[in-house]
Amino acid sequence: MIRINCPYCGLRGHDEFSYIGDATKQRPASPADATAAEWHDFVYIRDNPRGPHQEIWQHIQGCRAFVRVLRNTLTHEVLATGLPQDDLLAGASGPAKTEEAKTGEAS
Amino acid sequence: MPDSSTEAAGVAPLGRQSALSGMIRPGDHGAADYRGPGVTITERHPLSMVQIEARGPEVAVMLEASNAVLGLRPPQAPNTSVGDGHPRILWTGPNRWLVVEPESRDLDTVLQDALIPGGAAVVDLGHGRASLRLSGRSVRQILMKGAGLDWHVRAFTPGMCAQTTMFHLPALIDCRDESTFDIYVARGFAVSFLESVTQAAAEYGYRLG
């Protein structure tokens, strides 16, 4: 079980979440002005990294919040979590967040 | 601890029928030892349940207004609940709460009148969920069978609530005292859920009623 630290609910098994996908994909802010290539990029193209990946999960069986998760796709280790708009790589305080995660279960 | 007999004593308007009507066969079932059944399962019905939700600056206004009208402030900490049951307020999501009480007044309208002016959303969910109360010495074992949170007495204490998946259904679980839990599931799944709970409880013996 991948254990994801919901910013609200604490550490929960990934079976409570539904996986949405790559969190770095920005929907064009001004749809009409975006080019076909930009739309194509948003809808279809993925970085698909091997290693840390920022992704969105919905805590669908819990508080229904969308959670941004920094997870290593090679080890499945969850490095950090936050709100959808947080850039987890920017503030990458991995270990600290993991510490917090340890005590966060169901709290 | 709240007295379930008074909770159940709400006034049902004509025809209000629980999702579990006819499904609860009162009596003792499954294995039992000299200590009696490990868990007692009762339905809590009829209940009023109203969800309240606000955003940004609306939140503070809403908290004040609900305090004024309910005499109870929705708890700030996620996954906690407050109140003796008249009403009880459970955190169910960011800036979202469920207000629950035995049906005795038009709670939806009361809250709409009080909260909508401040921008909050108020939604009646009183018929959308069924609620079971599980109590007894084996209650935590049954939770362990159905759901993956830490149900240890040290870890999940009275006043904590959580939404999780229990027997593959979304469930809201509210710890009322060390060995009493109120569980809410979607109305349509109530029969399936009751079957799962009773199957899981069979090895400890259970009392329905």
Place this chain on the structure above:
Amino acid sequence: MAEYSAFNLLRNAISGHKDWRRAWRDPEPKKQYDVIIVGAGGHGLASAFYLAKNHGIRNIAVLEKGYLGGGNTGRNTTIVRSNYMLEENAHFYEKSLQLWEQLSQELNFNVMFSQRGVTNLAHSDNQMDAFARRGNTMRMNGIDAELLDRAQVRREMPYLDFSDNARFPIYGGLKQPRGGTARHDAVAWGLARGADRLGVDIIQNCEVIGFKQKGNRITAVETSRGEIGCERIGFAVAGHTGHLAAKLGMKLPIESHVLQAFVSEPLKTLIDTVVTYGAGHFYVSQSDKGGLVFGGDIDMYNSYAQRGNTPMIEHVVSAGLAMIPSLSRLRILRHWGGIMDMSMDGSPIIGKSPIDNLYLNCGWCYGGFKATPGSGWVFAHTIANDQPHAINAGLTLDRFERGRMVDERGAGPYPNRH
């Protein structure tokens, strides 16, 4: 090349099997190749084999970071079928199935292709309707298909749950009699041996880690065993395509996801066909060794971990017992995972890339084993002619830009839902 035969086996039995040659050489990489194929899975090996056999190109290297056949080719549930509905897929997979039917002879290596039939069960009228559409389309395309009703399914597979306790009663099923299974490892080995005999260098423990480019061309690959030059290069690295493409600054409509499979302890023959559940994710067949080989849905999250997780296994096993309750006391022996190259419409991408001499063979999702010979055949054609063959012309990379998705499931641009 009639080296493997009953006669030779007997002859060797007498001489203590001392005369068997290596199935493939272990060559040092040359400086330069006409074609480099990255990835010695079934697809890469088949591509090299057909390049050499059909197109006369012999100066080929297949580079493999681990041991050949150790990717998805070596870890899949081995189901081979061509029961596709959409034009772009149907003709391609049917070509592949036809190649399967002659592969053992073609390779002089028994890949144990067993046409035991593949049946997809239906559990509602809607599902029967969807299967009818698929089956009719197959038949109009000249592909075998049969629509079974409940009684027919029961006759063929009495061990399924036909009781009142079945949560999803069986309404019928769609069967492709020519479908079946093959011995996955043997496919890789047979192709490796076949390609090797035609002069292809298969270089194992040789990971491609970078590229040398000149203009819009790749001139060489950097590998864990040094730099190797090439005229043309094809990727056949399945779940690792995204990772490799990134080294060229290329991003693709692909996500890597983990798909799990597991095998039971061996049993005497119990299930003599391939059958898939239609109301949960579960399919099963029995290997020649006797193990029941189970598969299900992908784990749903991006992964390169080649191992999965319990929730999906539990779901798959529940579905399995819902379908065949008598398996309850059977024991699971081993479970593992593979990295799937999930494309945005669930269909493969075989063809040219934005780089002039780079060709892509990816997006196989959970279904590329059956494509192995067909994929090699069309990929070889595409590389040799710098032009796709008619039967892979619809499976291009640019189809998303053009709005010509090949979405067999109708699931949309969500790779984990295909």
Place this chain on the structure above:
Amino acid sequence: MIFNRRFDQPFRLAEGGEIDRLAPVSFRFDGKTYQGYLGDTLASALLANGVRLVGRSFKYHRPRGIYSAGPEEPNALVELRTGGRHEPNTRATMIELFAGLDARSQNRWPNLLLDVMQLNALLSPVFVAGFYYKTFMGMPGWRFYEHFIRKAAGMGSGTTLSDPDSYDKMHTHCDVLVIGGGPAGIAAALAAGRSGARVMLLEESDALGGRLRSERRNLNGEPAMRWVRGAAAALEALDTVTVMTRTTGFGYYDGNVIAAVERISDHLATPPEHAVRQRLWHIRAGRVVIAAGATERPLVFTGNDRPGVMLASAARTYVNRFAVQPGKAAVVFANNDDCYQTALDLHRAGIEVQAVVDSRPDGHGAAKQQAETAGIECVTGAAVIASHGYLGLNSVDIAPISADGLTVTGPVWQLSCDLLAISGGWSPNVHLHSHAGGRPVYDPGIAAFIPGPSRQAERSAGAGAGTLGLADCLRQGAEVGAEAATLLGFTPPAIEIPTSDEPATGPLKALWRVPGPGKKYVDLQDDVTSSDVELAHREGYISVEHLKRYTTLGMGTDQGKTSNMNGHAIMAEERGDSIEDVGTTMFRPPYNPISLGAIAGRDIGMHFSPTRRSAMHDWHAENGAVFVEAGQWMRPQIYRRDGESDVKADMDRAISREVTETRGGVGMVDVSTLGKIDIQGPDSAEFLNRLYINGWKTLPVGRARYGLMLREDGIVFDDGTTSRVGENRYFMTTTTANAGPVMSHMEEYLQVHWPELNVKVVSVTEQWAAMALAGPKSRDVLAAAVEGLDVSNEALPFMGVRETRIAGVKARVFRISFSGELAYEINVPADHGRAVWERVMAVGAEHGIIPYGTEAMAIMRIEKGHVAGGELDGRTTADDLGLGRMSSSKKEYIGRRMADREGFLDPARPKFVGLVPVDGKSRARVGSVLVADNTMQPPVPMLGHISSSAYLSPTLGHPISLGLVEGGMSRVGETVWAMFPLRDEAIEVRIVDPVFYDKDGERLHA
């Protein structure tokens, strides 16, 4: 009388062991009845009775006996129990004896003694590794040969009967999880447990002790098991410690989650009432101590598979723990000091020890001396190079070997014996460490792989970490247990480590292949010999992973527990590479095989997936409904009347009746399953505008509108009506199938993409019971049901929405229509659903109201040309469905910018049409393919397909269909062929307008 039992069990020692001599147990093996004792395993009981031949090997059907005393057993696999409890491939060494146990040997025919398939052994020179890849390619084809291969393979047989037992699952959390209850695990649990941490200790067997149960060892000057029992009591006394026996930790997964199976009732004939057979545990641990012990390796020599050849540690287990003599005359053969201890234990148990054969040039002094003192002949620098016997061992050949172990250096002598105890050293059980992502590293000191750096919060201790001495195991166990607690913030007090009387031992000397001709088994279960490994090497299968797959080394039920290390080392020798470089194959869960039943738990049969019921469910059931499942909901498909069955003709009659009576009068259908979403907030209209392709800004309060949603890729996602029920409040409906996905879709856009929008959404699907009242008389019925609401056409026009009361209950009435009739949808809070439904039925009685099901509903919508599931197949665009005109060009909405790609505009795209049979009566089925000409041979160009069909439109009197066809409405009037080759049907159909009924909508506006 109890004492006489001994004579029933000729190999049972008079005293000792952990068996309960006061509890004799009778059991059956291959139809014959035997006696054993409680505390026996099936294996020990069989040995006690002198049964040595218990199975046949996988490929050559060689006679096989009991090889081990634990989960590593490759040979002694039996079929256990009968009927639905039948269970193949069960290890005799792991079955606790119970009264009435019934076991049978397997993989033999007609019986164990006379297995016809042992002829395979004669062909063994042909049946080498991978022989089938080299032949069976010609006529009559692989399917023919496969049949025979499969008959011979496969070990035990399965059953087709259902399992009467039930299974269960549990989730739990702990601070420190200790896996393995041997000395190391016990010490770890004590150390961690005394710190106050929540500790769990898992032990696969029935009691704590590990190897101590099998050895004559003292701790603190007393028999070691006394210390074990004391420790067990101490653990029991700690309320934060849970000890679980008969529980196997079988897999180590992400997030420090360990999966385990507890065998609750397997040691009993049947589970007690209400008890389950097995329970799957998901254990979320803070840290894990792996104290899983080590597995002894056999030695690879000619004939090392005969019944009577046994691991030395197992021989000690049988004499010490079970008080059984595994033979009467023994030879002990090893490359390490184990041989001397074994010889002493056997000797003490009255077994005649003919010789100890130590392959090391000179055995370790102290141990050897002890054995010699006891009068046992000890030979060093020698090896057992062959064994003899037909169905069991009767003698061995011994010869001196060179120091490098490669050649026989002197004359061979023979010793008669019926037991050969062998030891090739110990391999730590690094399985769980590997599951957790660790990579084992080679330790030449013990010639085995030990755990490498940890990837998760785990550390190994004891023999599992390569620490073989007892005192060291205890010390390390305590240390690692304390460390785990400390790392989690607890303060463990020091614990007392008992002193051991274990003598010092000397180093082993690896001996991977004993010289000599003949078949030497590496993997006993799959009959992989050292020559198979050599052949694999010769043919280029030199990676251990190729070796495994080519020879099947390590692929049996034991997963190579006793064979992998030997096989890999032989490959290393062949390759001339180091063992470290050659490496191990991948370790995968489960550590030991586990039942599918345990993995599924209770989620089987009807509980595979929960079901959902509407508030009117019971009414439907009481009134003849035939239910059909739709996205977990149980929905009435039709209502049967008295005397009707569910044969097709009756069903069809019921469907037609429901359509006709609704269109002619009034009917009501339960539509509670439609998704319902409450939308509130000042930006709600803006939000809807972005979600739907059509405009929402002008919808007044009290009105509903039909909306269509696309996915971001421009393909149709869902449709439904949304009503404005307040200034800033809307009520959306979705299709049943998409209720969940649409809700998540909306939440995603609000939380991720457009957090600036002030909109709150919540699913109210379950809050409202919903019923659609349809038919020309529906207004009359509604008027009679509602309290104080003007339902006239003027007051409540089409698409009007009103609040009212019915039967005293708050209700919402929507004038919307799916059937094409004058129709209303009534929503009431779900607990009132049934009462309101009954009230409407009651007041409708005088108008002839009937309930109708999903079939009639579907036919009416087809008659009306509404799109539904068949058309919304995830590939169609709004244009394809003839709904493109709904799209508003004045705004942006999800999917708009992707819907103008070239492929979307292709005129060849099939488009939505109606279809009728040219002959006026043939039924074109759903799933028919549309083609221009019914005579063409495949591949036939296809124009489209039939997506929905009413086999009979009761209203029109003939079959009608909806479909998509190239050219769409531009071809109205043309005919095409609906082909259904699966049933050999070809029907000529005419393309028509998809709205078959009331094109101008007069009825619904009436």
